[in-house]
Amino acid sequence: MGHLYGYARVSSTDQSLDVQHAALTLAGCSIIRSEKKSGTTTEGRPELQTLIDFAHQGDTIVVTRIDRLARSIADLAGIVQVLEAKGVALKATEQPIDTSSAAGRAFLQMLGVFAEFETAIRRERQMEGxxxxxxxxxxxxxPPSIDAAKVLELKADGLGPSAIAKQLSIGRASVYRVLQSDVGQTVE
Known part of the structure; x- marks a missing residue:
């Protein structure tokens, strides 16, 4: 029988991981990796990647809820696919998810859809607000992070977009955006 490894995640630094750690310890996890990162993407979550890389055939990764792992069905499917290819199961302590069974995999996919829907609804509410x-x-x-007046001033002094970008330590694309947004200004 393999090992149980826990993964705990909260979105912001002022949130506590204590409840998840307690549940994962109670579930029998010998190692728990945790991080305070957004779940909207798997990018920039080194603890999750370390756990996925470390787990071997017969091991199980345990989370309290599936939304601690991923907020989009694409990310969730990608994680599950990698784990299945390695022979690693995924379980949730608060949901009937266990990818070692067909019913558990089906429930996981349904929850993934709802997690993605919840994220989309939250984004819509935020945009409405x-x-x-x-x-x-x-x-x-x-506030703007680029001094548009300075970009235009340097352009008027004869500098090209690359030279302006270098002098102001900004991206060339930013220089082009400023120059294109200035009425009557053409980019050479």
């Missing part, structure tokens, strides 16, 4: 705040004049967005 931002739109209302903009209408009310409350939300202005983040």
């Amino acid at each position: 931002i739109a209302k705040a903009k209408e009310a004049g409350v939300y202005k967005g983040r």
Whole structure:
């Protein structure tokens, strides 16, 4: 029989991992990897990748809920595919998920769809809130990180986009955007 390895994740640094750690320990996990990262992508989650790389055939990766692992069906499917190819099972302590059975795999896929739907709904609500705040004049967005006036000044001094980008330590694409957004300004 293989080992049980736990994975715990919260989205922000002010959230606690204690409840997940306790549940994973109670489930019998010998090693628990955890991180405070967004679940909307698997990119930039080194603890998850380490766990996936480390697990061997016959081992099981345990999470408390499937949304701790992935928020999109594509990411979830990718993780499950990699684990299955290695002969590693996936279980959740709070949901009837166990990829070592057909019923567990089916339930996992259904939950993945709902997790992705929840993320999309949250994003829509956030965009609606931002739109209302903009209408009310409350939300202005983040301040520009590029000094457009300085870009235009350097262009007027005869510098090309590459030289401007280098001098201001910004990307050339940013220079082009500023130059193209300036009315009457052409990019050479």
